[in-house]
Amino acid sequence: MASLVVIDYGSQYTRLITRRLRELQVFSVIETPDVTPARLRELDARGVVLSGGPQSVYGERAPQLPEGLLDAGLPILAICYGMHLLARALGGEVAPSPVREYGKAVLTSYGGALFDGVEGEFVAWMSHGDSVERPPRGFAVTASTSDTPVAAMEDLARHWYGLQFHPEVRHTPKGLSLLDRFVDATGVPRDWTAAHIVDAAVADVRTRVGYERVLLGISGGVDSTTLGLLLHRALGDRLVPVFVDTGMLRLGEGDEVERALRGLGVELVRVDAQERFLGALAGVVDPEAKRKAIGRAFIQVFAEEARRLQADGGRIRFLAQGTLYPDVIESAGGHGAANIKSHHNVGGLPDDLDFELIEPFRTLFKDEVREVAEALGLAPHLRDRHPFPGPGLAIRVLGEVTPERLTVLQRVDDIFISALREFDLYQDTWQALAVLTPLRSVGVMGDGRTYAHTVALRAVTSVDGMTADWARLPHEFLATVSSRIVNAVPEVNRVVYDITSKPPGTIEWE
Numbered sequence: 222m223a224s225l226v227v228i229d230y231g232s233q234y235t236r237l238i239t240r241r242l243r244e245l246q247v248f249s250v251i252e253t254p255d256v257t258p259a260r261l262r263e264l265d266a267r268g269v270v271l272s273g274g275p276q277s278v279y280g281e282r283a284p285q286l287p288e289g290l291l292d293a294g295l296p297i298l299a300i301c302y303g304m305h306l307l308a309r310a311l312g313g314e315v316a317p318s319p320v321r322e323y324g325k326a327v328l329t330s331y332g333g334a335l336f337d338g339v340e341g342e343f344v345a346w347m348s349h350g351d352s353v354e355r356p357p358r359g360f361a362v363t364a365s366t367s368d369t370p371v372a373a374m375e376d377l378a379r380h381w382y383g384l385q386f387h388p389e390v391r392h393t394p395k396g397l398s399l400l401d402r403f404v405d406a407t408g409v410p411r412d413w414t415a416a417h418i419v420d421a422a423v424a425d426v427r428t429r430v431g432y433e434r435v436l437l438g439i440s441g442g443v444d445s446t447t448l449g450l451l452l453h454r455a456l457g458d459r460l461v462p463v464f465v466d467t468g469m470l471r472l473g474e475g476d477e478v479e480r481a482l483r484g485l486g487v488e489l490v491r492v493d494a495q496e497r498f499l500g501a502l503a504g505v506v507d508p509e510a511k512r513k514a515i516g517r518a519f520i521q522v523f524a525e526e527a528r529r530l531q532a533d534g535g536r537i538r539f540l541a542q543g544t545l546y547p548d549v550i551e552s553a554g555g556h557g558a559a560n561i562k563s564h565h566n567v568g569g570l571p572d573d574l575d576f577e578l579i580e581p582f583r584t585l586f587k588d589e590v591r592e593v594a595e596a597l598g599l600a601p602h603l604r605d606r607h608p609f610p611g612p613g614l615a616i617r618v619l620g621e622v623t624p625e626r627l628t629v630l631q632r633v634d635d636i637f638i639s640a641l642r643e644f645d646l647y648q649d650t651w652q653a654l655a656v657l658t659p660l661r662s663v664g665v666m667g668d669g670r671t672y673a674h675t676v677a678l679r680a681v682t683s684v685d686g687m688t689a690d691w692a693r694l695p696h697e698f699l700a701t702v703s704s705r706i707v708n709a710v711p712e713v714n715r716v717v718y719d720i721t722s723k724p725p726g727t728i729e730w731e
């Protein structure tokens with residue numbers, strides 16, 4: 222599949238470049254600066270973007286241009302550090318700026334291929350120490366700021382472009398248009414649409430799997446549910462989907478996911494393992510110990526089921542997993558996706574279960590999985606769900622998880638989340654949750670004194686969950702939710718709202 226390749230020089234925005242290109246319906250991947258010409262051919266690269274980076278080109282271990290890049294005949298968009306590298310390699314001059322620019326700058330553009338349609342003044346996001354003092358031969362200066370005479374340059378003949386600022390961030394409001402023009406210049410096909418992703422993944426899975434069978438663990442979350450739909454489309458009943466109900470899902474969520482999948486033709490095997498999980502959690506209070514207990518119980522239940530299914534229906538050769546592109550980049554240690562090999566077995570499964578792994582979502586971001594879910598017919602309220610942790614509500618019942626306490630939390634959570642949907646606030650928050658605290662306090666209800674639980678509500682805004690801010694939910698809304706909770710759930714007599722950002726807080730309480 223034709224692609225644009227983003228070379229990662231360590232900018233915090235590298236992923237964002239890839240995502241923006243994908244918004245323009247271009248398949249784009251991240252590679253490291255040591256990417257080889259052969260790898261670029263393998264990726265069918267039609268153009269290369271050099272990201273920014275924290276280094277100076279004069280630094281001791283400054284990363285270099287990929288070998289052979291300048292002879293590859295490919296269009297290049299070089300951003301910030303990338304621009305400095307390109308300028309130097311071609312005989313231009315790069316110097317430390319007298320003024321270190323950081324933040325918004327007003328740019329004047331003089332036209333050119335990239336600035337076509339956005340000539341004149343506009344705001345751009347700068348962050349750099351060095352800058353190009355004299356562009357290399359063949360390059361025209363296409364934009365400046367008051368502190369940076371060469372804020373953009375281009376060599377139209379070779380389709381090589383340099384930008385001192387970041388077109389990928391929202392703080393450069395016209396940046397997407399610049400990326401769009403670069404895409405035009407490369408001629409790469411704009412076919413990265415949900416329908417295309419589905420078709421390509423289906424074809425891929427069929428080739429890889431042949432007439433073998435594939436086992437899939439479904440957790441109830443968006444990713445594994447969507448993967449179930451995709452694999453069902455590719456393989457029909459050669460997909461063996463196993464839904465392990467841990468009992469730690471939201472009120473009614475397990476049934477709902479099962480109904481939705483069956484409605485779309487996926488006949489899943491449901492394992493009701495609530496008792497097993499509650500047993501594994503009995504007496505466990507420490508958050509990490511809870512996670513481990515659940516992880517172990519999951520592996521045990523899943524392994525038993527896998528053995529049973531193989532004893533009944535013959536060998537299952539493959540195991541599918543919903544690994545996403547951000548996991549792939551991360552497990553490569555933040556150095557791009559270049560060196561990752563797909564492993565052959567899943568961490569933790571016993572040796573007798575020797576599956577080959579398939580990961581059809583390895584190239585997708587989370588929002589792309591949601592688009593795939595839409596293309597495959599998953600109902601909107603199931604595909605737009607907030608992220609939900611693997612251990613589920615167990616890490617939101619502080620202290621020991623008992624069936625009674627879990628039920629209390631499920632009811633509170635359901636009231637909160639349903640109200641967010643009812644008041645059209647669900648999509649304004651990145652994640653929302655309720656926490657059952659071990660705290661009891663005194664209250665009055667009717668004529669009587671109560672001594673009951675405190676629950677905490679938390680809703681955050683975020684881009685990727687790494688940092689987050691507490692959501693400024695309207696007071697009226699919070700008042701409504703609070704009174705609904707204390708009226709409907711007798712075990713609760715106090716509701717608090719968490720106003721901590723991350724950092725210093727985390728999103729979950731455990």
Ligand code: XMP
Nearest residue numbers: 512608609610611612652686723727728729
């Ligand atoms: P924190 O609490 O670390 O959460 O700010 C960031 C995101 O990760 C989710 N989370 C988990 N997901 N297993 C998961 O699959 C876990 O053990 C886990 N702990 C936290 C959390 O819900 C949030 O989206």
